[in-house]
Amino acid sequence: MSDRLDTLTSWNADWKGLRAVVLGLSVTGFSVADTLAELGAEVLVVTERADEEYERLLPVIGARLWTGSLETVPAELSGFAPDVVIASPGFAPGHPVIEWVRDSRIALWGDVELAWRxxxxxxxxxxxxxxxxxxxxxxxxxxxxxxxxxxxxxxxxxxxxxxxxxxxxxxxxxxxxxxxxxxxxxxxxxxxxxxxxxxxxxxxxxxxxxxxxxxxxxxxxxxxxxxxxxxxxxxxxxxxxxxxxxxxxxxxxxxxxxxxxxxxxxxxxxxxxxxxxxxxxxxxxxxxxxxxxxxxxxxxxxxxxxxxxxxxxxxxxxxxxxxxxxxxxxxxxxxxxxxxxxxxxFRLDPHRIEVVAVAEGVTWIDDSKATNPHAAASSLAAFPGAVWVVGGLLKGVDISSLVADRGVRSKAAIVIGADREHVVAAFSRHAPEVPVFEVDADETEDVMARVVELAAGIARDGDVVLLAPAAASFDQFSSYADRGRRFAAAVNERIARGADGEHDDDIEPSAGDRA
Missing domain, CATH: 3.40.1190.10 (Mur-like, catalytic domain)
Structure with missing residues (x-):
């Protein structure tokens, strides 16, 4: 089969009858399945779960669908005897299905290789x-x-x-x-x-x-x-x-x-x-x-x-x-x-060092797209001395060097997310003089309201409040964009209350919030 795959380097090549498995059914997975079906291949999509719209469209384009647990290789996949497996990017090298594909010497592609061909x-x-x-x-x-x-x-x-x-x-x-x-x-x-x-x-x-x-x-x-x-x-x-x-x-x-x-x-x-x-x-x-x-x-x-x-x-x-x-x-x-x-x-994407508001001398900045320490380091370099909103899912990355190099200059840190203890520990070791406050709200709707309440009690005229989490968002939010939108909404809601004369006096962080 490898000889035949070597000939499939053009849209006009003979793709008919190629037995292709598509792993995953996100927007990328569907684009792969749709392309292969248009080329005339036999397509089986294998995924743990399927969006309702994609599930409806697959039979229309001529592709089959199997859903279920992928902790082991399903019989429907092995029995299909694929010539090639094209995996969505979410499938890691150590995933059981990916390991089976490679051990079985089946060709393994990503969507980008298919697109190049x-x-x-x-x-x-x-x-x-x-x-x-x-x-x-x-x-x-x-x-x-x-x-x-x-x-x-x-x-x-x-x-x-x-x-x-x-x-x-x-x-x-x-x-x-x-x-x-x-x-x-x-x-x-x-x-x-x-x-x-x-x-x-x-x-x-x-x-x-x-x-x-x-x-x-x-x-x-x-x-x-x-x-x-x-x-x-x-x-x-x-x-x-x-x-x-x-x-x-x-x-x-x-x-x-x-x-x-x-x-x-x-x-x-x-x-x-x-x-x-x-x-x-x-x-x-x-x-x-x-x-x-x-x-x-x-x-x-x-x-x-x-x-x-x-x-x-x-x-x-x-x-x-x-x-x-x-x-x-x-x-x-x-x-x-x-x-x-x-x-x-040119205008920057939303949630990339985006100024949400400037009120009472405080600038509120949404850099929710800073989903790793390297990205957050750039924001902190641009806004030294900010009140830093940080935390989420760290994805196995140690945040200590970021705290030691950049976080040490923060006016304060407000820590959110599932991996809070790692962030708090990093401040304790590397920036003990920086005040640290944890937000332990369980409900997504409450997280940013509490963040903004704390930040408003800390920030003074000329300060910046910077949402640059250095972490993924999926522990508490549906995406980094959702995280940023909720931050902006909480900021604007608080400013509106102040504009209506209902704004409380500045909130001083309580001892219970301090790490």
Missing amino acids: VRDKVLRPDGTPAEWILVTGTNGKTTTTRLTATMLVAGGLRAAPVGNIGTPVLDAVRDPEGFDVLVVELSSHQLWYLGLQTGAEPLSPYAAVCLNLADDHLEWHGSFQAYRDAKAHVYDNTRVACVYNKADAATQAMVEDADVVEGARAIGFDLGVPGPSEVGVVDGILVDRAFHEERRTSALELTTVAELRDQGLAAPHMVANILAASALARSIGVEPEAVRTALRS
Whole structure:
């Protein structure tokens, strides 16, 4: 069967009769099942539970569905005798079904590999498929993906941000309008599956970046080294530009170790003065010395920190993301003025260092999307001395270094979530002088009301209250967005009470709240 799979590198190949199992039925899993069914494969979807709408649609597209426990390999799966299994990114390497697939020597793909194989469904006017630009990193990948796509569109290209950002790559590949470039955000989970590629024509992006690397998803990968190795696959077979973070030695090492297409260039970025083949900052001006014929003696201006400040984009980690996106866009020919134009219209995603309100001299900021310590560190660097709202599900990551490096400068910490004891212990060891308050509310509706009540009692004129949890949200909320929305609602409700003259005097944290 491996010989046949090696021939399946085009939408126009003979996929008919291929026996394919799809693991998982999220938006990604459905896109896989829908694609395979359209190609003529025999499709069995295996999942623990199915959304009602997807369950209704599967027989319509010609796919079968099995639901039940996956703690062991179900007989329906083994009896199907699949030629290939395509897993949704949530299935970790140690999952019993994944281990059975690999032990059985059945081909194991992720959705991104399937998308690469069928990327020629809709071609550009020159008869070639859309180029792919890959983006990953522990922090900032969604923002950088959106920035890059916005710059490409400003430069006159048909481009879209896809992948882990929300729109499955397969949906973009099958869009009848077609694209010139797909900017593909990849999680470490998706990259782990890409690392399993063995067939002909492996994914070969035009350009790629790993923005940074820090502890995250260790419970999924099993170790930091495995997480790092998965991220490094983003540079495999890159053809033109490997963009890396000069301030993060791990990303430079990834590029140095990568097996790339001959002629691919390493392009560094950071907040310092750039050398040739780098982008950076000189006297408050973001400049390109990488894609400029006179790069050994001069630089091209992209924008200024002052302009970015006017757009709310001047936080140091945001400037770094902008430099990375600029390098990716410039690598494919986007002019500096188009980069500048894109930045003038760009707005951050909700829940990414979003100012919720400013009232009585206190600024309330929602960075609920800071779901790991690395992301939270960037927010704390931008707002030192904030009242820090922190906690949730830590995903196996030790928060101690974040508390020691950044949390020690906080005015106070308000700790939420299932893993509160680990956060409180980290403050006790590394920042004992910082007042720490726990919110032990059991009901989701009560958590943020109590957070805001505590924060209002702590913050004074000129202070910032920063929701940057450094943890996942699923212990108490349906998503990081839900967490952020509830925080904003609680803030605005309290401000409204104050505006109506019903606001209580400032609440002093009680001894019972102090850790």
